[in-house]
Amino acid sequence: MSRLPADDLYSGTQSQRRRTSRNARVVNAPPPLLRLPRTMRRLQRQAPMLAIHALSELSGRLRDLTGHELIDMARVMELMQFVYRQQQLARRGADYAVDDFGFDAEWTESFLPLFKILYRDYWRIETAGIEQVPAAGRALLVANHAGVLPWDGTMIKTAVFAEHPNPRHVRALVASLFMGMPVLSWFLRRTGQTVGHPDDTRRLLERDQLVLVFPEGVRGTGKLYQDRYKLRRFGRGGFVSTAIRSGAPIVPVSVVGSEELYPMIGDATPLAKLFGLPYFPITPFWPWLGPLGIIPLPSKWRIQFHPAIHVEVHPPEAADDQNLVMALADQVRDTIQQGVYENLKLRRGVFV
Amino acid sequence: MNDPVSALEDMDFVHADTRQSVIGKLVRQLRIDTVVHLAVVIDSPREDRATHETNVIGTMNVLAGCAGPSSPVSRLVVKSSQAVYGARPEYPSLIVEDSAGIGRADSPVSRDLAELEQLTHDFALRNPGCRVARIRLGYRMTRETSLGRYLSLPLVPTFAGFDPRLQLLHEEDAAEAIARAALGDQEGVFNVAGDGVLVLSQAIAIMGARATPVLPPYGRWASRVAVRFATGVRIPAHMADLLMHGSVVDCSRLQTEFGWRPTYSTRAVLDAFALGQTEEPIESPSPPQEYELQVYLQRRRRERRNGHGSAALALSR
Numbered sequence: 228m229s230r231l232p233a234d235d236l237y238s239g240t241q242s243q244r245r246r247t248s249r250n251a252r253v254v255n256a257p258p259p260l261l262r263l264p265r266t267m268r269r270l271q272r273q274a275p276m277l278a279i280h281a282l283s284e285l286s287g288r289l290r291d292l293t294g295h296e297l298i299d300m301a302r303v304m305e306l307m308q309f310v311y312r313q314q315q316l317a318r319r320g321a322d323y324a325v326d327d328f329g330f331d332a333e334w335t336e337s338f339l340p341l342f343k344i345l346y347r348d349y350w351r352i353e354t355a356g357i358e359q360v361p362a363a364g365r366a367l368l369v370a371n372h373a374g375v376l377p378w379d380g381t382m383i384k385t386a387v388f389a390e391h392p393n394p395r396h397v398r399a400l401v402a403s404l405f406m407g408m409p410v411l412s413w414f415l416r417r418t419g420q421t422v423g424h425p426d427d428t429r430r431l432l433e434r435d436q437l438v439l440v441f442p443e444g445v446r447g448t449g450k451l452y453q454d455r456y457k458l459r460r461f462g463r464g465g466f467v468s469t470a471i472r473s474g475a476p477i478v479p480v481s482v483v484g485s486e487e488l489y490p491m492i493g494d495a496t497p498l499a500k501l502f503g504l505p506y507f508p509i510t511p512f513w514p515w516l517g518p519l520g521i522i523p524l525p526s527k528w529r530i531q532f533h534p535a536i537h538v539e540v541h542p543p544e545a546a547d548d549q550n551l552v553m554a555l556a557d558q559v560r561d562t563i564q565q566g567v568y569e570n571l572k573l574r575r576g577v578f579v
Numbered sequence: 580m581n582d583p584v585s586a587l588e589d590m591d592f593v594h595a596d597t598r599q600s601v602i603g604k605l606v607r608q609l610r611i612d613t614v615v616h617l618a619v620v621i622d623s624p625r626e627d628r629a630t631h632e633t634n635v636i637g638t639m640n641v642l643a644g645c646a647g648p649s650s651p652v653s654r655l656v657v658k659s660s661q662a663v664y665g666a667r668p669e670y671p672s673l674i675v676e677d678s679a680g681i682g683r684a685d686s687p688v689s690r691d692l693a694e695l696e697q698l699t700h701d702f703a704l705r706n707p708g709c710r711v712a713r714i715r716l717g718y719r720m721t722r723e724t725s726l727g728r729y730l731s732l733p734l735v736p737t738f739a740g741f742d743p744r745l746q747l748l749h750e751e752d753a754a755e756a757i758a759r760a761a762l763g764d765q766e767g768v769f770n771v772a773g774d775g776v777l778v779l780s781q782a783i784a785i786m787g788a789r790a791t792p793v794l795p796p797y798g799r800w801a802s803r804v805a806v807r808f809a810t811g812v813r814i815p816a817h818m819a820d821l822l823m824h825g826s827v828v829d830c831s832r833l834q835t836e837f838g839w840r841p842t843y844s845t846r847a848v849l850d851a852f853a854l855g856q857t858e859e860p861i862e863s864p865s866p867p868q869e870y871e872l873q874v875y876l877q878r879r880r881r882e883r884r885n886g887h888g889s890a891a892l893a894l895s896r
Contacts, residue, residue: 321784324846327776327827328672329744403669407824409740409796412668416744417778426671426678 279307302344309340328427329416332396338418342385345378349525350484354386356532359478362393365432366535367470368439370480371458371563372447375508377401378523379485383439384419386530398431399439404505425469432473439480440466442556449494449506455486456571458564464556467538468546476535479559481566484528487577489513526577529570533562597637602644606652613654615761616641619695621660622724624813627687634691635698642702645709655711656760657699661718661772661828663692666743666820673829676715676768686816696768703766712760717748717772717828718821720852727852728812735783736806738799739792743825744776749843749851756833756841765836770828773845779822785846786853796823 263271270277286298316337325331346352360366370383377399384397400423406412421427423440431438441447442461450459470477493509513520538555545551595601597618606614618637623630638657645652664674665686671678696713703711720727726747729735748771756771783790794802799819807813814822834840843851 321781323781325744325776325778325781327744329776329778329825407668409738411740412824413740413742413778417742421672422669424669424671426673426675430671430673 275307279303302348305340305343309337312337325417328398328419328421328431330396330398330419331417332419335396335418336388339385339388342381343389346382346385346389350382350528352382352386352484352528352530354390354530354532356534357386357390358392359532359534360387360391360395360437361476361478361535362391362395363435365435365473365475366437366478367428367432367466367475368397368437368478368480368532369466369559369563370439370441370482371567372441372443373450373455373482374485374488374523375448375491375510376489376521376523377441377448378488379482380420380439380441382485382528383480383482383530387437395437397437397439400428400441402445402505404445404503425465428466428469429473432469432475438475442466442560445505449508450491451494452486452490452492456483456567458560458567461556461560464549464552467552467555467559470538471541471546471552472543474539474543476537476539477555477559478535479533479562479566481531481533481563481570482528483530483567483570483574484526487526488523490524524578527574527579529574531566531570533566536562597640598632600640600643602641603650604644606644606650610651612651613656613761614641614645614652615656615658615757617658617757619658619660619692621662621688621692622726622815631687631691635694638695638698642698646702646706648708650706650709652709654761654764655699655702655709656757657695657711657713658757659692659696659713659715659768660688661715661746661770661826662686662688662817662821663696663715664826664828665689665817666824666826668824670824670826672744673827674770675829676770676832686820688815688817710764710766712763712765713768714756714760715768715770715828716753716756717746717770719748719750719753720848721750725813725815725818729814729818730782730786730788730852732810732812733788734791735786735788736794736802736810737779737783737790737792738794738796738802738823740796741823742778742780743822744778744827745782745821745825745845746772746776746827747845747848748772748841749848752841752843755839756837759837759839763837767832767836769833769836770830771833771841772828772830773841773843773848774830775844775846776825776827777845777849779825782849785849799823 282298282303283300286296286300286303289295289297316334323331323333360368368383370379372379380399384399387397388394396419398419398421401415401420403422403424405415406422421431423444428438428440442464443459444462446459450457467477489508489510489512491508491510495507495509499505499507510520512522536555536559541551593605595605597616602614605611616638618633618641620630620633642655644650645655664670699711699713703709718724718726720730722728722731752773753771756769760769777785780790794806799816803814803816803819820826830840
């Protein structure tokens with residue numbers, strides 16, 4: 228059978244065709260409008276390197292002068308890497324894949340240096356019991372929720388990714404309210420969060436992921452400063468039923484320190500209603516200082532991962548046994564509450 | 580509805596309007612045993628009122644024609660759409676056919692589709708002799724759909740602060756799903772959509788366009804009017820929701836009951852569409868052989884580029 232002429236015409240990729248075309252012409256790039264002198268161009272090219280040299284020189288001098296490490300070059304290099312990584316990610320165009328929940332692992336990992344600065348240097352977080360988080364397989368992390376903004380969630384995620392011997396991404400469940408907000412909705416989905424819907428929880432657990440849930444929900448973040456260490460009600464224990472159904476152990480997590488980020492002295496309910504928010508916080512700095520009021524206070528944190536509660540020993544039918552579910556939910560809540568009190572004793576002060 | 584362009588053997592083509600009750604007569608006179616109801620408009624350039632007439636009243640007439648003990652119809656396939664769910668932030672990330680609390684979307688198309696599906700469901704309950712399947716097709720990308728036209732813009736206006744997940748379905752997969760449903764006897768509702776998801780900004784990058792996040796997230800009606808005025812692309816109400824919150828469905832029921840899933844992934848659908856933009860449309864199909872040759876050549880070209888050779892060959896058999 229003879230080949231069709233159209234076959235040859237359309238064979239190969241577009242770029243190959245362009246290369247082999249008879250009409251192809253070599254076109255040079257147009258010269259730039261403004262061409263700097265050679266010395267300036269060299270300077271421009273070497274600017275990052277020179278800046279690093281200057282900083283390390285300065286760091287050494289300061290160390291000799293004061294005897295303290297005022298500029299830590301390791302951290303400076305981490306920040307430089309962060310900037311370089313962001314540039315790399317900006318160049319990848321559409322060449323990446325997100326999972327069904329919209330999670331982009333590469334992009335999320337690129338933000339780790341920033342969160343590590345908060346984790347190590349700003350809140351000086353001490354983590355205990357990280358080995359309780361399984362290195363592989365599914366698990367449901369259950370934590371207490373406090374502070375007006377969900378910084379505790381980001382720090383638990385950072386802890387598991389930065390400190391665990393087998394770094395894993397934690398997928399937190401978020402109130403649907405935040406999934407409808409501009410900027411937040413895409414940032415949360417991109418970094419692996421999803422809606423707090425039982426279907427989503429089960430699906431993630433079935434894919435052997437670590438799922439983080441805050442059963443207190445917005446009632447937890449919106450609690451006043453005077454009740455800061457007291458856990459709220461744990462809903463109807465839906466998280467326990469989901470864990471039993473998907474056969475995942477529950478790892479309780481106690482966080483101390485997130486309570487003091489924004490000391491919430493009042494709740495302006497009419498304003499909250501106006502903006503469609505669950506609460507409108509009044510702190511000593513917000514809303515009086517404007518955007519400065521969003522800066523969290525540098526409290527000292529402790530995160531403790533407790534031994535897993537193996538709810539997966541119960542058969543899946545037990546998920547409908549409300550008695551058992553509520554008992555297990557109370558057990559998880561008590562563990563976390565006890566952990567909060569113990570860690571408060573271990574902490575010397577709020578800011579040290 | 581256009582006449583078929585190539586020669587049809589063993590096939591009759593009858594013009595009829597579903598808005599008038601001719602279906603019953605046709606079905607009983609010709610002893611038709613399988614009815615595939617595709618006259619459901621999801622993405623229409625016309626007024627919502629006319630769409631409602633076609634979708635709800637038309638479906639009512641089709642169902643009335645197929646109902647009754649004297650009806651020879653034993654298989655009914657009704658086309659529906661993923662748009663029946665609408666898109667809301669509180670929905671699960673992958674929507675199952677019968678998740679609780681879903682289907683209360685407030686756009687006109689979603690309401691029409693929900694009504695149409697309710698009618699079909701009632702029909703299935705009242706006529707146990709007829710096996711009914713509702714096929715919820717995913718969003719498709721062609722030059723004719725709003726989504727296709729929207730993503731073909733050189734500067735794509737998006738909602739500021741939103742980057743939803745998209746899931747797409749290829750035309751060939753949609754056709755095959757309908758064909759399989761017509762030949763099979765599975766009952767119930769089935770989601771049909773491609774594997775995997777893309778985020779909107781990624782889709783725009785694949786199309787070689789630029790995303791411009793200029794639409795304010797509140798007051799969507801004004802945004803839709805502004806986009807239509809500035810670019811000529813009509814964004815229906817349900818699509819505005821989609822472009823903010825995104826909608827992804829779970830097709831595992833289709834996989835288990837039909838043993839088949841769409842061959843094109845979401846990414847492949849968009850790649851094929853992006854490449855197809857550079858392809859010339861087929862012009863003036865004078866003799867049928869000429870038309871078929873051109874279709875064949877275009878398919879060969881597409882296969883070469885995407886590596887979907889086997890899929891397309893399986894379809895053509």
